[in-house]
Structure formats: structure tokens, C-alpha cells
Amino acid sequence: xxxxxxDSIKVVPVRHYGQWIGVAVLGLFLAMLFHTLFxxxxxxxxxxxxxxxxxxxxHVMVWRYSWNIVGHYFFTSEILHGLRITLExxxxxxxxxxxxxxxxxxxxxxxxxxxxxxxxxxxWFFRGTPVFVQLFFWSFLGAVYPRLTLGIPFTHVxxxxxxxxxxxxxFDACALGLGLNEGAYMSEIARAGLISVDEGQIxxxxxxxxxxxxxxxxVTIPQAMRVIIPPTGNEVISMLKTTSLASxxxxxxxxxxxxxxxxxxxxxxxxxxxxxxxxxxVTTILSIGQFYLERRFARGALRTPPPTPIxxxxxxxxxxxxxxxxxxxxxxxx
Amino acid sequence: MSEPMVKVRxxxxxxxxxxxxxxxxxxxxxxxxxxxxxxxxxxKSTLLRxxxxxxxxxxxxxxxxxxxxxxxxxxxxxxxxxDKRVCENRSRIGMVFxxxxxxxxxxxxxxxxxxxxxxxGTSREDANNKARELLARVGLKDKExxxxxxxxxxxxxxxxxxxxxxxxxxxxxxxxxTSALDPELVGEVLEVMKDLARSGMTMIVxxxxxxFAREVANTVYFLDGGVIEESxxxxxxxxxxxxxxxxxxxxxxL
Numbered sequence: 071x072x073x074x075x076x077d078s079i080k081v082v083p084v085r086h087y088g089q090w091i092g093v094a095v096l097g098l099f100l101a102m103l104f105h106t107l108f109x110x111x112x113x114x115x116x117x118x119x120x121x122x123x124x125x126x127x128x129h130v131m132v133w134r135y136s137w138n139i140v141g142h143y144f145f146t147s148e149i150l151h152g153l154r155i156t157l158e159x160x161x162x163x164x165x166x167x168x169x170x171x172x173x174x175x176x177x178x179x180x181x182x183x184x185x186x187x188x189x190x191x192x193x194w195f196f197r198g199t200p201v202f203v204q205l206f207f208w209s210f211l212g213a214v215y216p217r218l219t220l221g222i223p224f225t226h227v228x229x230x231x232x233x234x235x236x237x238x239x240x241f242d243a244c245a246l247g248l249g250l251n252e253g254a255y256m257s258e259i260a261r262a263g264l265i266s267v268d269e270g271q272i273x274x275x276x277x278x279x280x281x282x283x284x285x286x287x288x289v290t291i292p293q294a295m296r297v298i299i300p301p302t303g304n305e306v307i308s309m310l311k312t313t314s315l316a317s318x319x320x321x322x323x324x325x326x327x328x329x330x331x332x333x334x335x336x337x338x339x340x341x342x343x344x345x346x347x348x349x350x351x352v353t354t355i356l357s358i359g360q361f362y363l364e365r366r367f368a369r370g371a372l373r374t375p376p377p378t379p380i381x382x383x384x385x386x387x388x389x390x391x392x393x394x395x396x397x398x399x400x401x402x403x404x
Numbered sequence: 405m406s407e408p409m410v411k412v413r414x415x416x417x418x419x420x421x422x423x424x425x426x427x428x429x430x431x432x433x434x435x436x437x438x439x440x441x442x443x444x445x446x447x448k449s450t451l452l453r454x455x456x457x458x459x460x461x462x463x464x465x466x467x468x469x470x471x472x473x474x475x476x477x478x479x480x481x482x483x484x485x486x487d488k489r490v491c492e493n494r495s496r497i498g499m500v501f502x503x504x505x506x507x508x509x510x511x512x513x514x515x516x517x518x519x520x521x522x523x524x525g526t527s528r529e530d531a532n533n534k535a536r537e538l539l540a541r542v543g544l545k546d547k548e549x550x551x552x553x554x555x556x557x558x559x560x561x562x563x564x565x566x567x568x569x570x571x572x573x574x575x576x577x578x579x580x581x582t583s584a585l586d587p588e589l590v591g592e593v594l595e596v597m598k599d600l601a602r603s604g605m606t607m608i609v610x611x612x613x614x615x616f617a618r619e620v621a622n623t624v625y626f627l628d629g630g631v632i633e634e635s636x637x638x639x640x641x642x643x644x645x646x647x648x649x650x651x652x653x654x655x656x657x658l
Contacts, residue, residue: 274505274564277456278519278571279495281487288522292509370509370551 085352119284139340143331144347152327153348159245159313159323164306171256174252175264178257178284189257196254201247202315208247209319211238244316252309259301263294295367307353324348407470409434409575409606410455415464417450424450426630427464432575432623437607439617439638442627443653447608451627452468452577456497457490468497469574495523498568502580504560506552508569512539513548518617524570531570538566542596558589562596569600576600578609614657618642626650 111304112129119126132138143149177189196204207214212235221228232238267290275285317326328345332338365378412430416423425447432438440448453459454466457474466473474490475482485493505513516535520526526534539545542562552560561581568576578597583591594616601607601620611617617624618638625635626649634647645651 080595134581258473267506270503270505271507273458274499274501274507274567276458276491277494277497277499278567279493279523280519282493284522288518289507295508367509370553 076255086191087189101167107135108137135343136337136340139337140343140347143328143337143341143344146331148327149324149344149348150320152345153325153352154314155241155316155321156310157352159241159248159316159321160306160310162245163248164309166246167252167256167305167309168296170249170253171258171260172291174253174257175260179264193254193257193264196251197258201251201312202318204251205244205247205315205319206245208250212240240316240319240321243397244313244319244321248309248316255305256302259298260294262298262301263298264290266297267293292367296317296364296371297365299360299367303356303363306356306360310352310356311342311349320382405433408432409436409463409469410608411465411467412451412455413465415451415454415461415466417447417454417459417461423454424630425454425461428630428632430625430632432606432608434606435604436622437601437609437620439621440608440610440626440627441612441614441617441622442633446627447630448627449514449579452499452579452608452610455575455577456494456499457501491523495519495571496574498571498573498576500561500564500576500578500581501596504552504564504584506556506560506564508552510551511548512544512550512552512555512563515552515563516570519567534570535566538569539563541569541599542566543592557585558591558592561585561593562586563594565596565600574606576605578611580610580612581611583594583610592641612657614615614642614654626653628653 085154090093091204108130111134115130115132116127117130151311174189174192177185178193180186180189215234217231218234219231271289271293275289280288293344313323317329322330325345332341361378365376372377408431410430410432412428414427414429415425417429428447428451430451432439433464435623440451442448446459450459454461455468455473460474467546471493472482473493474485476485476489508519513532513535516529516538517526517531520531520534521528536545536548542565544559544562544566547555547559547563553564555563565581581597581655582593585593590613594613597609597616598620609616610623621638623635624638624641626633626641626645626647628649633651634641634645641650642654645654
């Protein structure tokens, strides 16, 4: 109860003048950004209109950021093909990376010294050398090992062999190279997740009679996921753009496709914008996926899960609407 | 008299050269409640954890239901049991922890069914039925869809007891089950434990609840500095302790 006997408290909220000034300044900057992005400026080209006797000439107005050229190339088959390569590389490299990362993290935490040392050495090597060099190595694998054979080591007994130069494509090399490199980074992320799970959880599982493997699969990993997912989302997005290194070894992905086009027509900035916009589109989709994945694995960790953006938007609309209603209610005589 | 459920003889255990258990003897008869009391660091929890092989004891003999814990004696030699056998033995010993340790990512029902299904291979339907029965028994029938973080400490501990009971244990170990609880929630957990004791469950309880020990325990062991300082009927040793250390301890906790 308030002193006035109302059931809800009506107060004049504290005015945040500093915030208002901040909003105004930010608004100004945003307006400037919007203006510079979409303004048309006079180009070097001149057009003349002849009307009766005199000709009036003026410069052709063009987008500062050549949006017309961006639009023209956005859906060309070259770009779309590059996009497909980028997406395929990202997915395959991340699948390899996540699986390998989890395996190496578990090995690293093993009681067996050999396993933990091998895991440590793997991370040390693949994190410690440039991914660029690794990609080169895998793409020139055929030069070092023209033939890979399956047989008994150190003898001449062989059962099968493949010709590396013909059956190991440049795409395979890039996917493998990026995946093996990613595995090293993912292993540290996975390890961080695994050690974040409370020791008591493992003891409880053990005392129920679960084996170490069951404990890992049913108790530790599901809870570690909460910690593993956010940095893994980072890694996926980072990988999306790291795939552009593939063009250095001759695999034309999204950025490579853009480069190919602008090296022919010199429209460098517009084509870089085309590639960047596609990267942004994919990143947006990935971020949305990450949000819902995080929610899924946060079950039980929070008393009430945070609202989804749509729920939050609905809440905002309702909040603003009710504010207007109370305003009107206040103005009306009681 | 039949074979005791737990038989501990001259068990020793050290961590990094510091001896925590210095030759402990303990007998727990079937269907009896045994309370371990003593100051913190006296080795009570370590002893409990050795009994289900969460910790390995260094020397001495430790038998549960007549069988050695963690080892097998053949031809006068001790062989370490395989992980599988150790897990099998553990699954017959229920354990309740000070900090509940419910699986945070599973709801109450799944916490109680996971052991039955994954360790025993019980079907989901049977496991659910049993879990619901046990949850009703600990007074949490309507909480099965909740996650542990949505429950009070007392409720969580009661779920933890149900989770342990779901494995049909022949022995229940309680490691300070009420020490992490707010005072007003201690009673509800002790009630469940008393009910369990009345049903004939063999229990070993590490506790600071002297009242509970006096009321429920058949035998009380007082540990201090890694040795059993005094043991016997709670109505005797908790009322007229013979050792100065127990007198001193009781004067502090009562």
C-alpha cells in the first residue's frame, strides 16, 4: 500500500540527463554513418543535355560505395560458388575440429601419461605453427608422399595404396588442414569446459556405479557444453573467414571469387563489400543458431532461462504500450 | 551372528605423506545405523569414501558384505579389481554427499532414473515408476519436472537420497548430509533418514547432529586425529563419555 492508498506505486522516475546527451550524440553519429554510406556524390563523368540552343552539363551522381555494382555481383554464379566452397570448408573443418578437440581434451586429462603427452604435443605443434604453412603442407602432400600405402610398417607387405596426387583433392587438403589446426584450438576449449564441471558431479556419478566413460558421456560432457558453446561459436565464425586462406593454395572460395572478379574489372571495394556482406549474412545465421543452442544446454543451470530476442521484443512492446495507457490514465480525472 | 555388513580392520590412509587414518577398526552389523562423529579433519569422510572405494586405502582390511573393497584375494595374493567390478560393487552402496551433487543438467526425475537405466539397464518405464515411488517417499512427488537449481537445499538432499535408493543399495553412506543446509531445513532431511533407518537399511552416517546420533544410531564412533577414540552405544558414550577428548568435543557441539 502506498501512502495514497493506491495499490500500485506511481513515481516520477529519475531523469538520466547524461544518458539523453549520450543518445543524442550517438544518434548524430549514426545519421552521419548512414549518410556517408548511402549518399550519391558527383563522379568524374559528365553528361550534357542539349535543350534548344544551350547545353547544360553536370557531373553524373553515383553511390559513394557503388551499391549498384555490389548489387550486380551479389548473386553471380562465381560468388555463389565461392560461398558454397566457404560453407562446405567451414562445416567439414569444424566437424573435424570439434571431434578431434574433444578427443584430445579427454586424452589430455587421462591418467595415462602417454595419452596426455601425445595430446599435449599435438596441441603444441598445431597451435604453434602458422595455419597458412599447414595448409601449404597438406596441399603439397602429393609432392612429399606421391603414394600412400596400407600395409605392415617397416616391411614390404602392402595391401592397398592410393595415388595422393589424383585422389586427394585440393579441397580435401584444405578441409583436412583447417580441421587438424582447429582441433588443437578446440581441444583447449573443450578442456576448459571439462574442468569447469564440479568434482562433486563426477563423484556422484561414480558412486552410482557409472564407469569413467559413462560419467564422461552422461554427466561431464553435457554440463561442459554450457562452457564450450560460446567460444566454439567464436571458432565457427572465425573459421568461416579463415577459409579464405584456401585461395592461397588455389581453392577459390568466397573471398577468392571476389578477388578473381576485381582483378579483372578493378572494382575492388564493391567486390570486397560483396564478400563481406555474405560473411555477415552467414555470421548472423550462425549467431542465431548459437543463441538457441546455448539455451538448450543451459537447462537446469539457471532458475529461469533468459528470454529469446522475440520474447524480449514482445515484452518491450507490451511495456511501452502499458506506459502509454498509464499516462492517459493519469491525465484523466479519477 | 551373521557376517557384518562392513568390517574395517586397521585401515590406514595418507595423503602426500600425511596420515589421515591411522589404523581404524569398525564393525557395522546388518540393519544397523552407525554414526561417525568427530572434529573436522579427523578422517570421518575419508573413512566413508574408502568404504565405497572413492579413495583407495593404503593398508588394512576393508570388507563390505564379506567381500574385499577394491581387491580380490587369490592364492594369498591381492589382485586389483577391474574397473567394471569396482563399479558394480559401488552401485550397491548408496552415497549421499554434503553438497548434494545432483546432476545439474537433469531434472529431478531423470536424476533418480539415470543410475537405474544406465548402470542397471532398467527400462525407462520401470525406472520412472520406481523413481516416482521414491520421490513420494521423500515427500517430493510434485517436483519431478524441476531442475535441482529450482529446489531448496533440503529438497535437493531428499532427491539425492532418492537417487541413491533407486539403486537398491544394501548399504547407505551419508557424508555430513545436513551440514550445508539452513537450520530450518535440517529436520526434513533427518526425518527421511530416520524413516530409512526404521525400514531396516544399513547406514553409516558422518554427522555433527548429536541429537540424531543419540536418537537413531545403534553405535557411535568418535574419531579424532585419524583414530577411533571411543565407540559404543550412543546413550552411554554421548551421555557419559569416558575420554577427555570426547567430553571436550561434546561440550563444543552441544
